[in-house]
Amino acid sequence: xxxxxxxxxxxxxxxxxxxxxxxxxxxxxxxxxxxxxxxxxxxxxxxxxxxxxxxxxxxxxxxxxxxxxxxxxxxxxxxxxxxxxxxxxxxxxxxxxxxxxxxxxxxxxxxxxxxxxxxxxxxxxxxxxxxxxxxxxxxxxxxxxxxxxxxxxxxxxxxxxxxxxxxxxxxxxxxxxxxxxxxxxxxxxxxxxxxxxxxxxxxxxxxxxxxxxxxxxxxxxxxxxxxxxxxxxxxxxxxxxxxxxxxxxxxxxxxxxxxxxxxxxxxxxxxxxxxxxxxxxxxxxxxxxxxxxxxxxxxxxxxxxxxxxxxxxxxxxxx
Numbered sequence: 001x002x003x004x005x006x007x008x009x010x011x012x013x014x015x016x017x018x019x020x021x022x023x024x025x026x027x028x029x030x031x032x033x034x035x036x037x038x039x040x041x042x043x044x045x046x047x048x049x050x051x052x053x054x055x056x057x058x059x060x061x062x063x064x065x066x067x068x069x070x071x072x073x074x075x076x077x078x079x080x081x082x083x084x085x086x087x088x089x090x091x092x093x094x095x096x097x098x099x100x101x102x103x104x105x106x107x108x109x110x111x112x113x114x115x116x117x118x119x120x121x122x123x124x125x126x127x128x129x130x131x132x133x134x135x136x137x138x139x140x141x142x143x144x145x146x147x148x149x150x151x152x153x154x155x156x157x158x159x160x161x162x163x164x165x166x167x168x169x170x171x172x173x174x175x176x177x178x179x180x181x182x183x184x185x186x187x188x189x190x191x192x193x194x195x196x197x198x199x200x201x202x203x204x205x206x207x208x209x210x211x212x213x214x215x216x217x218x219x220x221x222x223x224x225x226x227x228x229x230x231x232x233x234x235x236x237x238x239x240x241x242x243x244x245x246x247x248x249x250x251x252x253x254x255x256x257x258x259x260x261x262x263x264x265x266x267x268x269x270x271x272x273x274x275x276x277x278x279x280x281x282x283x284x285x286x287x288x289x290x291x292x293x294x295x296x297x298x299x300x301x302x303x304x305x306x307x308x309x310x311x312x313x314x315x316x317x318x319x
Contacts, residue, residue: 001039001042001043002043002045003040003043003044003045003105003109007040007109007112008256008259008260009260009306010109010112011040011105011108011109011111011112011256012108012205012256012257012259012260012307013112013306014108014109014111014112015108015205015208015253015256015257016205016208016309017111018107018108018111018117018210020117020118020119020210021116021117021118021146021148021150022078022079022118022146023079023080023150023151024078024079024080024081024082024116024146024148024149024150024151025080025148025149025150025151026080026082027082027148027149028059028082028083028148029082029083029115029147029148029149031059033113033115034057034059034083034147035057036109036113037085037106037109037110037113037115037147038055038057038085038106040105040106040109040110041055041085041087041102041103041105041106041109042054042055044101044102044103044105044106045101045102045105045252045255045259046098046101046102047094047097047098047101047102047248047251047252047267047269047291048094048095048097048098048269051089051090051092051094051095051098052089052090053087053088053089053090053098053099053102054088054089055085055086055087055088055103055106056085056086056088056133057083057084057085058083058084058085058086058132059083061081061082061083061084061146064084064132067128067132078118078120078146079151080148080151081146081147081148082147082148083146083147083148084144084145084146084147085106085144085145085147086129086132086133086141086144087099087103087141087142087143087144087145088130088133088135088139088140088141088142089139089140089142090138090139090140091138091139091140092138093271094269095140095142096142096240096241096242096244096245096248097244097245097247097248097251097290098248099142099143099245099248100244100245100246100247100248100249100251100252101248101249101251101252101255102248102252103142103143103145103249104209104248104249104252104253105252105256107119107145108256110147114149115147115148115149115150116146116147116148116149116150117145117146117147118145118146119143119145119210119249120143120144120145120146121142121143121212121239121240121242121245122212122239122240122242124144126140126141129141129144140240142240142245143245172214173207173208173214173216174207174216176189176193176203176204176207177189177193179203179206179207179216179218179219179220180192180193180203180219180220180221180222181219181220181221181222182221182222183221183222183223183281184221184280184281184282185219185221185281185282185283185284186282189222192222195300196302196303196308197299197300197301197302197303198257198258198261198263198298198299198300198301198302198303198307199222199227199295199299199300200303201257201261201303201307201308201309202227202253202254202257202258202299203220203254204309205253205254205256205257206218206220206250206251206253206254208253208309209246209249209250209252209253210246210249211246211249211250212242212243212246215232215243215246216246217231217232217243217246217247218230218231218232218246218247218250219231219232219287221281221283222295223281223295225294225295225296226268226292226293226294226295227254227292227293227295227299228274228277228281228283228289228291228292229247229250229251229254229289229290229291229292229293230247230283230287230288230289230290231243231244231246231247231287231288231290232286232287233286233287233288235286243288244288244290247288247290248290251267251290251291254293255267257307258299260304260306260307261298261303261304261307262298263298263299265293266293266294267291267292267293268291268292268293268294269290269291271289274289274290274291274292275289277289277292
């Protein structure tokens with residue numbers, strides 16, 4: 001069932017306050033609440049509508065961890081999580097960014113309900129988890145997240161402080177000036193980033209997106225009539241292309257804010273159509289072009305107050 005306007009508004013509001021939660025209170029989440037979260041994932045707006053995905057609820061985290069080998073490591077240890085949700089996708093072109101796009105909506109919905117989550121892309125056995133959730137031949141475990149009531153302080157808070165010493169920018173975000181260009185690569189966006197427009201609000205929401213070790217791989221180019229999304233490809237690919245998952249999360253934030261501003265964004269994703277943009281916009285070769293959005297005058301209108309940031313700029317954008 002598609003998400004309602006009320007659900008979309010709650011998810012958009014959650015963009016500004018969501019943080020990764022690695023320490024959880026004792027106590028299970030009511031089954032009806034977990035089912036509600038799963039339904040949000042199943043009804044999430046897709047980036048690629050033709051790619052089948054499914055979200056598998058693991059109600060008993062202890063049994064799941066025991067089957068997995070006793071522990072799951074994401075970005076640090078996950079402490080006390082009572083449940084997990086495993087994200088599974090058919091493996092085809094675009095599946096990573098599509099999963100980031102869809103699963104982030106589910107995670108934001110869980111945040112709106114007061115639940116804690118934490119994107120986990122690596123440091124677990126995809127083969128073993130895949131066996132536990134019954135993978136089909138053409139499917140892949142893309143990511144998973146713990147789900148539970150966040151614990152305040154405690155060992156999880158200490159762990160986060162320790163880990164920030166070993167990540168780029170110590171958990172801080174890059175300013176929009178380093179992420180957004182105007183007309184072509186590396187051209188300052190200037191006045192476009194000082195206007196409190198719908199476009200500015202969507203880009204600020206994208207800046208708030210979580211990414212692997214806070215690498216923020218995405219870069220955006222604003223042309224006369226389009227917003228082009230790119231993502232940096234790592235020098236050495238280890239495991240799945242998680243930089244594309246991260247870009248999908250940022251694109252999801254853009255879409256949610258646009259929808260709440262009354263705009264139905266239509267992503268142009270055809271690789272052949274995007275290929276010509278590389279030379280025209282001077283995009284470096286190690287950046288993938290993931291898609292673009294057609295812009296019209298509505299994107300440059302003043303942003304409604306309800307879609308602007310309403311919470312402090314949290315330092316933790318890691319997943």
